Amino acid sequence: DPRVIIDDFQGLLVDYAKKRGVNVVLRGLRAVSDFEFEFQLANMNRKLDPELETVFMMTGEDYFYVSSNLVREVASFGGNVDGLVPANVAAGLRAKYAPRG
Numbered sequence: 001d002p003r004v005i006i007d008d009f010q011g012l013l014v015d016y017a018k019k020r021g022v023n024v025v026l027r028g029l030r031a032v033s034d035f036e037f038e039f040q041l042a043n044m045n046r047k048l049d050p051e052l053e054t055v056f057m058m059t060g061e062d063y064f065y066v067s068s069n070l071v072r073e074v075a076s077f078g079g080n081v082d083g084l085v086p087a088n089v090a091a092g093l094r095a096k097y098a099p100r101g
Contacts, residue, residue: 014049024053030064 009016017025025045027038035056042054059066066084075081075093082090 012048014045014052017052018049023051024055026055026057028059029056030059030067 013025017023029035029038038056045052045054071081071084076097078097081093
């Protein structure tokens with residue numbers, strides 16, 4: 001989709017959003033603990049830029065337990081992370097944590 005851009009930045013989200021002309025940020029939530037942190041972050045961003053809106057989207061029940069830390073830990077012990085991350089990420093994790101010998 002030409003409306004979707006994958007990018008990275010350093011600094012404040014509100015500054016990046018202003019630079020890109022973005023006024024809505026979509027954030028994913030897995031659990032209540034995510035909401036507490038994301039709610040604080042959204043309110044700080046609103047304080048810094050009242051024009052920036054944050055929209056929260058809940059993950060599906062099939063993936064609410066998945067986190068990057070958990071995926072890395074499983075991969076580091078040789079566990080299968082296929083279906084939890086894109087195929088290229090799973091391959092990269094297998095290569096990173098492959099036994100060296």
